[in-house]
Amino acid sequence: MERKTETLNLRVSPELKELIRLAAYREHRTLANLVEVLVRQHCDEQGIQVQQRQPKSR
Numbered sequence: 001m002e003r004k005t006e007t008l009n010l011r012v013s014p015e016l017k018e019l020i021r022l023a024a025y026r027e028h029r030t031l032a033n034l035v036e037v038l039v040r041q042h043c044d045e046q047g048i049q050v051q052q053r054q055p056k057s058r
Contacts, residue, residue: 002053 012020024034043049 002056 020031020034024031027034029037
């Protein structure tokens with residue numbers, strides 16, 4: 001069974017974390033959702049796409 005979400009752990013400076021927290025608060029988002037939105041926007045702007053995975057056959 002394929003997982004619907006994955007976990008991503010990363011280290012950032014306390015200043016960057018506070019900036020992310022403030023930006024998320026202003027947009028009524030969670031930190032995780034804000035990071036997801038920003039990464040998706042960046043990838044859209046750069047034309048970066050993920051190849052769709054083929055379902056595993058049994």
